[in-house]
Amino acid sequence: MTASDATMLAIQQEQFGDLDVLHPVRLPNPKPGISEILVRVYASGINPTDWKNRAGKAFVRTLPLVLGWDVSGVVEAVGTGVTLYKPGDEVFGMLPYPHGVGAHAEYAVGPTRAFVPKPSMTDHVQAGALPLAGLTAWQGLVDTARLRSGDRVLIHAAAGGVGHLAVQIAKARGATVIGTASEAKHDFLYELGVDEAIDYRQVDFAEVVRDVDVVFDPIGGDYQLRSLQTLRPGGTLVSIIPRAADGLWDEAKRFKVRAELLLVEADYAGMAALAKLVEEGKLRAEIARTYPLQAAAEAHQAGETGRTMGKMVLVTEAIEQS
Incomplete structure (x- = not known):
């Protein structure tokens, strides 16, 4: 042959x-x-x-x-x-x-x-x-939201494929992380470094979370709208579901926050950043x-x-x- x-x-x-x-x-x-x-x-x-x-x-x-x-x-x-x-x-x-x-x-x-x-x-x-999940998290938190040390970030579906990598990236950036997941997954979240875990089945995050700098949303739909009220004025919602919920832009304007819809892109610099976190033992x-x-x-x-x-x-x- x-x-x-x-x-x-x-x-x-x-x-x-x-x-x-x-x-x-x-x-x-x-x-x-x-x-x-x-x-x-x-x-x-x-x-x-x-x-x-x-x-x-x-x-x-x-x-x-x-x-x-x-x-x-x-x-x-x-x-x-x-x-x-x-x-x-x-x-x-x-x-x-x-x-x-x-x-x-x-x-x-x-x-x-x-x-x-x-x-x-x-x-x-x-x-x-x-690669895909890690780049999605990196591009959302770092490139789009410009997450900094000391920021507070709310990460939805924090135990999921993208979410658990987003948690580790946010912690590596020095952020305080609040994660939503079912109660059975909370121990896993704490192992990742989450500072506060919320059981979305028992608690409405929109009623208990306030003044975060960034929300990272892998779910979309009404999570986009409900997340807006958890942000401080000037904060940023990044949703990786590229369909805006009805009224998203008007509500973002009313709350004086920024809403962004992200699609992941091939990215040499982003991949190099992920590789560095892996080498440092900060991402797995x-x-x-x-x-x-x-x-x-x-x-x-x-x-x-x-x-x-x-x-x-x-x-x-x-x-x-x-």
Whole structure:
């Protein structure tokens, strides 16, 4: 078999829909173009955007489709003009969101500067869990809200895939963190460093939280509106659900606060910042479970329950061979 004949296992869908649209298939290995690298994927995180796009309820409209944005693996080949990496280098990163999909496969191609070197002290499962969720939290808290030491931040769904990373990033920035989650997850939140945990099933956060500098919202809907009243004048709401609740902008103006709707972007500087926090021991993904690549549908099913704490990760056979 020549290199041009090589194929890879991938999880592909030919239509949008439920779990049964996901199928393991064999596809030609991709090739890196100008300023791109080909990565042999060892691990790739599963995120809510995966099952939303699988169902045709998000941004990706092109079929057939191989989902996935998170990549941790080893550089297999480099395209013209690439100087940052050589074959054999360990890297992790996020393919450009939303249209740079393709990580749920044995090989993936992406722009060189969507990746950074994988910290040597962490494994591929950890690294594969971090990019999309970690960048979402970093871009929301640091780039958008400009979170500073001493700030008070309210993080909703603080035990979730994005939320538990947002907690750690906020603590690393020197913030005081209030997190919402069911009571069963409070011990986990305190282990992460949360200063106050609120059981959203028993307490209305909008009635008990006041004068925070930043609210980080992975839920959307009326959480956007209710969160506004917890902010101090001049504070910032960052929602990672890019649909404004009815009346959001008028209410933000009335409360004299800023509301921002964020979509994550591929980000070399952000990935480097995440890698630094990992190296410093300040950022680690909670791994709910790993699944073999072929079991992607099972991972989607577990994620759609909404009860997962931390991140789920798909692993390829390459991780067993390493």
